[in-house]
Amino acid sequence: MASQHKYGPTKAKEFYTENNIVFLTGATGFVGKTILEKMLRSLPQIKKIYVLVRISGTKTLQDRVDKDIFSSMIFDTLRAQCGTPEAFNEQIVKKIVPVRGDITIDRLGLSDADLHMIQEDARIVINSAASVSFDDPLNNALEMNTKGPFRTFEVARGIKHLAAFVHISTCYVNSPMINARIDEAIYPLAFGEAEEIYSKLDTMSYEEIRNYERSVVLKTYPNTYTFSKSLTEHLIHRRFKEMGLPVVIVRPSIVSAAQSEPVPGWVEGVAAANKAVVSCALGHVQEWIGKHEIQTDLIPVDMVAKVILLSATTADKTAPSPSIYHVGTSCLNPMTWGLFGIYLSTYWRAVERPRRRISDDIRFDMFDQAEFKRRFDQRFGEQIRSLAQNKDNKKLKARISKAMAIPMTFKTFSTSQWFFDITNTLKIDDAAPTELKSGLRRGMDWHQYMGDYNAGVQAFILREKVDRSLVIDYSTPDVKSKNTSAALTLEKPEISARL
Numbered sequence: 001m002a003s004q005h006k007y008g009p010t011k012a013k014e015f016y017t018e019n020n021i022v023f024l025t026g027a028t029g030f031v032g033k034t035i036l037e038k039m040l041r042s043l044p045q046i047k048k049i050y051v052l053v054r055i056s057g058t059k060t061l062q063d064r065v066d067k068d069i070f071s072s073m074i075f076d077t078l079r080a081q082c083g084t085p086e087a088f089n090e091q092i093v094k095k096i097v098p099v100r101g102d103i104t105i106d107r108l109g110l111s112d113a114d115l116h117m118i119q120e121d122a123r124i125v126i127n128s129a130a131s132v133s134f135d136d137p138l139n140n141a142l143e144m145n146t147k148g149p150f151r152t153f154e155v156a157r158g159i160k161h162l163a164a165f166v167h168i169s170t171c172y173v174n175s176p177m178i179n180a181r182i183d184e185a186i187y188p189l190a191f192g193e194a195e196e197i198y199s200k201l202d203t204m205s206y207e208e209i210r211n212y213e214r215s216v217v218l219k220t221y222p223n224t225y226t227f228s229k230s231l232t233e234h235l236i237h238r239r240f241k242e243m244g245l246p247v248v249i250v251r252p253s254i255v256s257a258a259q260s261e262p263v264p265g266w267v268e269g270v271a272a273a274n275k276a277v278v279s280c281a282l283g284h285v286q287e288w289i290g291k292h293e294i295q296t297d298l299i300p301v302d303m304v305a306k307v308i309l310l311s312a313t314t315a316d317k318t319a320p321s322p323s324i325y326h327v328g329t330s331c332l333n334p335m336t337w338g339l340f341g342i343y344l345s346t347y348w349r350a351v352e353r354p355r356r357r358i359s360d361d362i363r364f365d366m367f368d369q370a371e372f373k374r375r376f377d378q379r380f381g382e383q384i385r386s387l388a389q390n391k392d393n394k395k396l397k398a399r400i401s402k403a404m405a406i407p408m409t410f411k412t413f414s415t416s417q418w419f420f421d422i423t424n425t426l427k428i429d430d431a432a433p434t435e436l437k438s439g440l441r442r443g444m445d446w447h448q449y450m451g452d453y454n455a456g457v458q459a460f461i462l463r464e465k466v467d468r469s470l471v472i473d474y475s476t477p478d479v480k481s482k483n484t485s486a487a488l489t490l491e492k493p494e495i496s497a498r499l
Helices: 009-018 030-042 061-068 073-082 085-091 112-121 138-157 194-203 206-220 224-243 273-281 301-314 337-350 369-388 391-409 411-415 423-430 446-461 477-482
Strands: 021-025 048-053 096-100 124-127 164-168 247-252 254-256 286-289 298-300 323-327 364-367
Touching: 009 301, 021 030, 030 048, 030 073, 030 301, 048 061, 048 112, 061 096, 073 085, 096 112, 112 138, 124 138, 124 301, 138 164, 138 194, 138 206, 138 224, 164 301, 194 224, 206 224, 224 247, 247 301, 254 301, 298 301, 301 323, 301 423, 323 423, 337 446
Parallel strands: 021 048, 021 124, 048 096, 124 164, 164 247, 247 323, 254 298, 286 364
Antiparallel strands: none
């Protein structure tokens, strides 16, 4: 196996020159696609990237690569740099080797030939595949977010010259620790020992798992996503020596539009914070359960991609435990949900009406749970009660119910706050070469960023023309007074011992 000790962040270029074949899962997702583009654009020494692709029906591997990866506008910068379609294919597309597979299947569903090829060739594994749905049933979340990574570990154990395995997790694995400053460490699970919980869940029937979800998991964690990710980290920690793999863990917070690369505001999909931005754009009045003064933790996707690639240079299977890196803004210059709402509503009131906007009543309001329920019932209660009597309107009823579920799903994140320490991340970031330096140390210019974020949603998600000459006036005193880059200092609370 290649030695990582001679590298580290200061020699990241040399690391990727020697370890220049990557196996990437989740490349069709928002984060995975950003990692892929960053490698292709900024690390030309990487000569081959195996991409795990799930296909169904009549689609082929090439169909998915063409339509779900290279059709994305994130690759427009690379296309422009190459000059011609022929050069783009020769210099970029040829580096991608798609392999058919699925993280819900043993051996990732790889054929014998593909498995052998990856295990002979690959030097770095980046596991970006996951279900980020907050309302997945627990059995589905475990299949994707817990069993999936361990199937990937099994494949990685057969890789002859593995230098690094980067597991992408989330800061919110420690979501029960509300209002705490959370270190880049493993804390005890809230209700038991990881191996025992996992073994118990593995033998449960579907109904037993659903009951455990309702009676245990959701009493402590805000959703099945954060629990499944937390359980996975604890199992990695427990099995680290046994696996003998150079694993590092990267925990992003709420991943949002790119700050600068490949272009400011690049964004894709309508998960997490993107959902609120798109809703405002289309003229939905946002009635959000939360508190204006509660801090959020948005982190641009390009910063996340850089930390993921940089973290690989520190992987060390001889360490006592895997290194953990937070990627977030809550301990530098965080933004509040109230401020987030001001940026959204101000932008979308000012821009030309998008084609699909349903109303010009653009607002972003936050209420406590009781007030939200009262307002929702006032607006939709009669329709829901009417629909309940009419089986022909199931689709509309489902849409209305989902509208109510969105803020309820995110309630914990808009009524609670966490402060994610980034000491480990800043340490490697400070030593990084220019290509992989995230810029976390500088902090965020929220005025600039939120303008780019909103414009990115308009351009890349809604496919609307952005008027760059338009000046958005964020003149609210609240915005001006809170838009600072001062570091946040907090006393560490008394917390149970780390594992």
